[in-house]
Amino acid sequence: MDETPFGAPQEKLILLVDDDESLLDLMEHVVKKEGFRTDRAVDGPEALRKAQALNPDLLVLDMMLPGLGGFEVMRQLQAAGFGDIPIVVVTGRQMDPNGVKLIRQESNVKEFLEKPVRPAVLISALHKILNTQPSGAAGGEAKS
DSSP: OOOOOOBOGGGOEEEEEOSOHHHHHHHHHHHHHTTOEEEEESSHHHHHHHHHHHOOSEEEEESSOSSSOHHHHHHHHHHTTOTTSOEEEEEOSOOOHHHHHHHHTSTTEEEEEESSOOHHHHHHHHHHHHTBOOOSSSTTOOOO
16 A cells, blocks of 8 residues: 655755746745745756756746757756656647647656646646645635
């Protein structure tokens, strides 16, 4: 029986990666309110450096990034031995079903969200992937 207890969000570090600072601010606010620790990066090279230095518990990764795209970041992390970091892919670009399927086939991609990302959906995905207990602070009923 795999009855693992829920972990505490404050024990988990989430690296948020997006070149849209206002979206990054919003995601950081929502994720911190839920109790998680966060760090952030605004481009591909910074995301790669921080992921390797911090070894976060999860990466929320935008696909369209300056310097290195999200897919390249994902592939370089896998090549560098960080392929076990779960990734929630976020994109504002309309993608064809084959493109989405291709990304979802990556072993560390656990969720695929299209922008605008609803806070309750993001939080639900984080708790599910990290096996953490929702704090109740966001209540899952965030109106946006």
